[in-house]
Amino acid sequence: MAARYERIAAELRDDIVGGVHPVGSQLPSEADLAARYSAARGTVRQAVAVLAAEGLVGSRQGARRIVLGGERSQSFAELHSFAQWARSNGYRVGGQVIAQRRRPARGAEAGRLGSDTVLDVLRLRTLEGEPVLVERTVYADWIAAAVEAVPADCESITQALYDTAGVVFAYGEHLLDAVAAGTRDAALLGVRRGSPLLRQRRITTTHEGRPVEWSDDRYRAGSVAFSVRNSIGANPLIRQAGDLRFGA
């Protein structure tokens, strides 16, 4: 059973998407919503906090909440998994392991992954049959066996690891920039050497903060873009840039 505030959030979301609360209009007051749903104001606040974090509604102290957008931005939702992202957008996705081997951890890898031997995997991913992504992933040794058990042409490694080993990718840190294609990248992706690639480097951990993988993913330019929505109110990270905590 979903929590009360989740059901209220879902109803409000449906009302927004369905046009009951058009973009630009005011949401009913928290007191009104509490009365309508026979819930305490705190519960209603939890519900609208969900919508605010999604960027659907804005808020200012003293004024009614305002509906900001109708469409859902799912884009960063699938940040962890290329396959899950592609599927939820209706694309045909493929993958193939090019090379895979165990080796001792090098340089910062031991510290990052907390293991002294690692599993190194090079994968080529396709979208609608076109190669778009070269993945260089390094797995911690506690998960290596499970990764090796995954078929070479598996679509979603994330999904496979969840199914076979119960591993949930819970936290991620991502670094996005642009690089020029090297010889190997160029050959795999079918582009000229030096052409632009979007690089996503990430480290992923479980709930407990146990590192699972460290990956360097390179996307052919034009194939994929990352989208982010942020807001002063919804994302606590933003707050600090705005005003106070600077020189401290």
Add this chain to the structure above:
Amino acid sequence: MAARYERIAAELRDDIVGGVHPVGSQLPSEADLAARYSAARGTVRQAVAVLAAEGLVGSRQGARRIVLGGERSQSFAELHSFAQWARSNGYRVGGQVIAQRRRPARGAEAGRLGSDTVLDVLRLRTLEGEPVLVERTVYADWIAAAVEAVPADCESITQALYDTAGVVFAYGEHLLDAVAAGTRDAALLGVRRGSPLLRQRRITTTHEGRPVEWSDDRYRAGSVAFSVRNSIGANPLIRQAGDLRFGA
């Protein structure tokens, strides 16, 4: 005066960064924290929710919270403003308007910005004296006069617009990808034509959802990377990728 929960969050954050609560250790229970700070449990929960959203701590029902990371990831905090990001990282930043003119809105601009004439600005931004960013920004006409009043070499337009017009950039939607440098980009940034650039396209609105600007920013490769931290629990957008639950 900052809110109680913000001060508690700040103290806990300092304790984590300062090593009082090392990475991997358990945070004190909510009841303990409530007693220590003489606050209600709800207030403590607000505080730790801030830290969870920052990716500093994780949580699982029934178990103590766990410290996930020590360093602060402010990077996306300053996503809205190049100057604010650069300053908070201790960089010298500069800027120069290359071209600026009013013109009729083209194509999708009218719909995106909600105005039929726009102010088109081309800016070159520098970091430590090196050109790193070409900004092509289109402002809605209601803000155009305020933008034109900003000096051509102003460091932070965001700050200037807040100071002179009281405009707060509250919401943003961002699209990140890689492109090849065109002739103009290459000349301005001092790179070869065709070399990789990190492109950030964004639309920014006020609290009320009123569009302020639409911008196409291109960073020289190697000069800047965007960093994101996300988690199943802290970022509701992520949730949909993983599996079950909704709110938070």
Add this chain to the structure above:
DNA sequence: CAGTGGTCTAGACCACGTC
């Protein structure tokens, strides 16, 4: 089983916007 976080209630006061 006891402890912990997740949810919910029913109040309260305050800061801010709007009129």
Add this chain to the structure above:
DNA sequence: ACGTGGTCTAGACCACTGC
């Protein structure tokens, strides 16, 4: 002045973890 959202309190019950 009044309504609104922002904050805070002091309880309660439940689901889950860990022993």
